[in-house]
Amino acid sequence: MREILDIQKQLMPDLMDIMKKRYSILQHILVSGVVGRRTLASSLDMTERVLRGEVDFLKELGLLESDASGMKISESGRQLLEDMQPIIKMAFGLTDLEDSIAKAFHLTNVIIVPGDSDTSIFTKKELGRAGAAALRKYVSKDDIIAVTGGSTMAQIANNLAISSSMKGSWFVPARGGLGESVDMQANTIASIMAKKTGGKYRLLHVPDHLGEEAYQSLIQDPQIQEVVNAVRSCRIVVHGIGDAMVMARRRKVDSETTSSLRGDGALAEALGYYFDRQGNVVHKMPTVGLRLEDLQRVEVVIGVAGGKSKGEAIASVLRHGQEDVLVTDEAAALEIMKHV
Amino acid sequence: MREILDIQKQLMPDLMDIMKKRYSILQHILVSGVVGRRTLASSLDMTERVLRGEVDFLKELGLLESDASGMKISESGRQLLEDMQPIIKMAFGLTDLEDSIAKAFHLTNVIIVPGDSDTSIFTKKELGRAGAAALRKYVSKDDIIAVTGGSTMAQIANNLAISSSMKGSWFVPARGGLGESVDMQANTIASIMAKKTGGKYRLLHVPDHLGEEAYQSLIQDPQIQEVVNAVRSCRIVVHGIGDAMVMARRRKVDSETTSSLRGDGALAEALGYYFDRQGNVVHKMPTVGLRLEDLQRVEVVIGVAGGKSKGEAIASVLRHGQEDVLVTDEAAALEIMKHV
DNA sequence: ATACCCGGGACATAAAACGTCCTACAATGG
DNA sequence: CCATTGTAGGACGTTTTATGTCCCGGGTAT
Numbered sequence: 001m002r003e004i005l006d007i008q009k010q011l012m013p014d015l016m017d018i019m020k021k022r023y024s025i026l027q028h029i030l031v032s033g034v035v036g037r038r039t040l041a042s043s044l045d046m047t048e049r050v051l052r053g054e055v056d057f058l059k060e061l062g063l064l065e066s067d068a069s070g071m072k073i074s075e076s077g078r079q080l081l082e083d084m085q086p087i088i089k090m091a092f093g094l095t096d097l098e099d100s101i102a103k104a105f106h107l108t109n110v111i112i113v114p115g116d117s118d119t120s121i122f123t124k125k126e127l128g129r130a131g132a133a134a135l136r137k138y139v140s141k142d143d144i145i146a147v148t149g150g151s152t153m154a155q156i157a158n159n160l161a162i163s164s165s166m167k168g169s170w171f172v173p174a175r176g177g178l179g180e181s182v183d184m185q186a187n188t189i190a191s192i193m194a195k196k197t198g199g200k201y202r203l204l205h206v207p208d209h210l211g212e213e214a215y216q217s218l219i220q221d222p223q224i225q226e227v228v229n230a231v232r233s234c235r236i237v238v239h240g241i242g243d244a245m246v247m248a249r250r251r252k253v254d255s256e257t258t259s260s261l262r263g264d265g266a267l268a269e270a271l272g273y274y275f276d277r278q279g280n281v282v283h284k285m286p287t288v289g290l291r292l293e294d295l296q297r298v299e300v301v302i303g304v305a306g307g308k309s310k311g312e313a314i315a316s317v318l319r320h321g322q323e324d325v326l327v328t329d330e331a332a333a334l335e336i337m338k339h340v
Numbered sequence: 341m342r343e344i345l346d347i348q349k350q351l352m353p354d355l356m357d358i359m360k361k362r363y364s365i366l367q368h369i370l371v372s373g374v375v376g377r378r379t380l381a382s383s384l385d386m387t388e389r390v391l392r393g394e395v396d397f398l399k400e401l402g403l404l405e406s407d408a409s410g411m412k413i414s415e416s417g418r419q420l421l422e423d424m425q426p427i428i429k430m431a432f433g434l435t436d437l438e439d440s441i442a443k444a445f446h447l448t449n450v451i452i453v454p455g456d457s458d459t460s461i462f463t464k465k466e467l468g469r470a471g472a473a474a475l476r477k478y479v480s481k482d483d484i485i486a487v488t489g490g491s492t493m494a495q496i497a498n499n500l501a502i503s504s505s506m507k508g509s510w511f512v513p514a515r516g517g518l519g520e521s522v523d524m525q526a527n528t529i530a531s532i533m534a535k536k537t538g539g540k541y542r543l544l545h546v547p548d549h550l551g552e553e554a555y556q557s558l559i560q561d562p563q564i565q566e567v568v569n570a571v572r573s574c575r576i577v578v579h580g581i582g583d584a585m586v587m588a589r590r591r592k593v594d595s596e597t598t599s600s601l602r603g604d605g606a607l608a609e610a611l612g613y614y615f616d617r618q619g620n621v622v623h624k625m626p627t628v629g630l631r632l633e634d635l636q637r638v639e640v641v642i643g644v645a646g647g648k649s650k651g652e653a654i655a656s657v658l659r660h661g662q663e664d665v666l667v668t669d670e671a672a673a674l675e676i677m678k679h680v
Numbered sequence: 681a682t683a684c685c686c687g688g689g690a691c692a693t694a695a696a697a698c699g700t701c702c703t704a705c706a707a708t709g710g
Numbered sequence: 711c712c713a714t715t716g717t718a719g720g721a722c723g724t725t726t727t728a729t730g731t732c733c734c735g736g737g738t739a740t
Contacts, residue, residue: 378716
């Protein structure tokens with residue numbers, strides 16, 4: 001049932017907008033009884049002429065009638081409106097959630113896919129598709145795009161396709177080695193994305209668990225420096241968000257640091273930084289690349305994460321306030337709303 | 341499930357066309373493997389430029405990829421196409437039926453609503469809605485519209501609404517008294533339609549079972565003559581189609597005529613004429629108004645009838661070859677196709 | 681009677697769609 | 711190896727559509 005709308009959305013992204021527009025016109029006319037064009041236009045926040053176009057169309061379809069005293073809904077229009085109620089609720093329930101989250105955390109765009117990535121592999125794939133679509137929407141020619149690792153990011157990479165708008169783009173890992181397994185590393189993701197889209201890539205080969213001395217000499221290396229500079233001048237960042245403890249375990253962080261994290265109330269992880277409930281940074285991984293302060297200069301920061309278990313973590317990162325776009329799933333979104 | 345598509349068809353018929361267009365483009369690309377714009381355009385019967393617009397759009401959406409050697413479908417495009425299969429079939433299965441019937445009987449337009457009017461009152465209402473929509477589509481200012489009686493026609497009248505394009509129209513009964521009950525009479529239907537649309541009407545008051553002498557003097561009456569002339573100069577005819585025997589019974593035709601009808605193989609009735617399987621007229625009701633030969637001059641003849649039981653009758657009338665537009669239901673349409 | 685709001689006509693303008701042609705490039709077949 | 715064919719994509723003038731902005735005659739309520 002909902003599936004059918006999701007499929008149609010893929011083929012005609014503006015379908016929902018048109019549907020909602022026409023529905024709300026009819027809805028307003030229904031509740032108003034008889035109403036005039038100008039009155040209706042201002043109450044719907046449309047220009048008169050645009051409304052007129054729609055109204056003429058709806059009249060063609062026999063969904064509303066008009067005479068010199070104004071417009072009113074026809075019988076078939078009323079019936080249609082009634083039949084549409086459940087569809088509208090289904091279709092725009094998530095839209096309302098998106099708007100709420102966007103407003104609560106001052107984001108420019110929120111995309112929610114139905115389901116729960118924790119329990120459904122399909123939802124996870126869908127999250128990847130939506131993430132890829134979001135990236136495609138914001139990218140422009142010759143952009144530098146910094147990406148992180150993780151299974152969600154891997155899904156996004158999976159769903160990217162060759163595209164002329166990304167042909168000149170550079171994909172780079174946002175940060176160096178973070179101790180992830182190879183196929184989930186930022187380096188891997190960046191190269192896959194580049195291959196899929198026809199773009200180019202540069203990698204940051206920074207071994208994990210480097211001593212301080214070796215680390216210092218490494219970051220002096222001109223090659224490394226060049227990539228790091230590219231990363232810090234990126235226009236777009238796409239990153240995953242994780243639960244702090246889960247990430248610490250996955251990255252085999254030593255027990256001392258782990259207990260320190262726990263003590264500081266670390267909840268979330270993103271871009272190698274650990275955040276507490278209030279969105280404060282309580283720890284950062286020792287590696288090179290994009291620093292949190294660089295984000296202010298980055299034009300588009302896209303966070304992608306889903307699953308009920310990650311809801312609280314996502315809320316923490318959002319509270320830190322550097323995100324522009326969030327791509328998540330329904331289950332996580334509902335959790336996020338509990339923490340506003 | 342199908343409901344949602346029907347609703348969308350009502351609210352955004354234009355989007356459904358777009359959906360079909362984009363689907364068939366993807367479909368063609370899928371089966372062609374790699375194909376070029378010009379080749380595809382001719383095989384889809386589109387101009388190159390229009391196809392190009394769509395293709396650019398689909399590329400934006402990541403549903404297809406293109407390089408110098410041609411276009412091919414992307415993985416998400418292939419997946420989408422698969423997911424859409426049932427939706428397209430549900431949404432446009434009837435469209436294919438419509439085309440087949442239109443072609444078989446040389447009609448300019450066929451409209452099929454889902455369901456079976458025999459068993460579902462909802463389908464019957466839907467048939468009325470579709471009939472009203474068809475009439476609205478063909479009517480222009482100050483037309484004379486001749487209508488017949490019957491329950492289906494009554495449903496059409498029900499679904500008409502006030503409309504500026506019909507304000508100057510005249511509604512007239514196609515033929516005089518045919519022995520139907522009052523609320524299903526052509527006279528009644530014509531007056532209801534006029535009231536609903538804001539149009540005007542003239543009636544033909546011809547009592548049933550009139551003697552030959554009285555009949556002759558009646559049709560000499562100037563008032564009657566005037567209406568009859570109006571009827572015969574109508575631009576649009578909307579009529580029902582019935583099963584011959586059912587109609588004979590309903591009109592209380594005497595037993596002699598009934599058995600003669602049976603002997604002649606009368607199958608269908610329309611406009612007071614009885615037709616056999618081949619579409620030949622085998623009997624006509626003795627009354628005034630539109631004659632079958634007048635139909636040739638009528639610009640738009642719209643036949644409206646549904647229900648599995650009427651399928652064969654509809655096919656008979658269609659075979660007579662005077663129809664331009666047919667509005668029917670799925671069950672009848674399937675029966676009709678058995679008689680091509 | 682009057683003041684107001686109505687739908688709908690009109691028109692200039694901005695924007696989108698479209699038809700048409702061209703160019704550089706890849707593949708294919710001799 | 712080259713000619714031929716088919717490809718995407720750029721360019722540009724034209725047509726169609728969408729939109730903003732008025733205005734007018736006609737109902738309606740006060």
